[in-house]
Amino acid sequence: MKKILLLVLGPLLWGCATGPEIVKGKGNIFGQVDARPHKEFLAKAQSGATGDYMISDDDKITFTPEMVNYDALEEIYVGLIHPDHIDPAEHVLTIDNDRPSLRSILVGQGDVLKVRNNSARTLSFYLIDTASDDIQEYPALRPGQTAELPVNLEGSLELGADEDDALIVNILSVKNLVSRQVRSGGLYEFTGLDPGTYDVLFWFWRLGKIERPVVVQSGNNYRIDETLSVDRIIRQ
Secondary structure, three states, rough: OEEEEEEEOOOOOEEOOOOHHHHOEEEEEEEEEEOOHHHHHHHHHHHHHHHOOOOOOOOOOOEEEEEEEHHHOOEEEEEEOOOOOOOEEEEEEEEEEOOEOEEEEEEEEEOEEEEOOOOOOEEEEEEOOOOOOHHHHHHHHOOOOOEEEOOOOOOEEEEEEEEEEEEEEEEEEEEEEEEEEEEOEEEEEEEEEEOOEEEEEEOOOEEEEEEEEEEEEOOOEEOOEEEHHHHEEEEO
């Protein structure tokens, strides 16, 4: 699979913008996240075109505006890459009838996946690095069991199960990162930050990622709005 890289930068960063209440000696980063459909997909939806996707009775699917309504995305993530140590966070994931409650998760390396197996069979989970094929294996999880699975790998990962090849959760693991899950058009914030240099990461597993650097100064709010779109990335 080809790598996806950022092509252009997004909107300008607004320093000292109106935002969350500032704690003395600290700063805040906040903003809004949007997602925009690929221009080609949108054009096909408007023209009523069909494509060969092998999922309907006639092996075709009709592009519709609802298919490219990225305002409805629930799993956009915003991450703050912190220069100092960050305590591990917990991310809740439920496997119900062999399907995950989330298709994607942005985590900090060392975070924990709290996985509950609500399916009818035992599942043996593993993490695999999609670039290097490094694997992290976990003990089998019986129906009704919950386990805390640490994420030791870094990079673009997939959480899968030996018993079901279709059970995949896309995971991006980044060192020194804390994440927020945001719906398209939603707001995010990171508050009470010490002065210093940070990176803000915007990610949706099917639209790629964008990183934005920001230097936080004491007593300031910094607004970073961003839009994710496949139009803004290239494949190499």
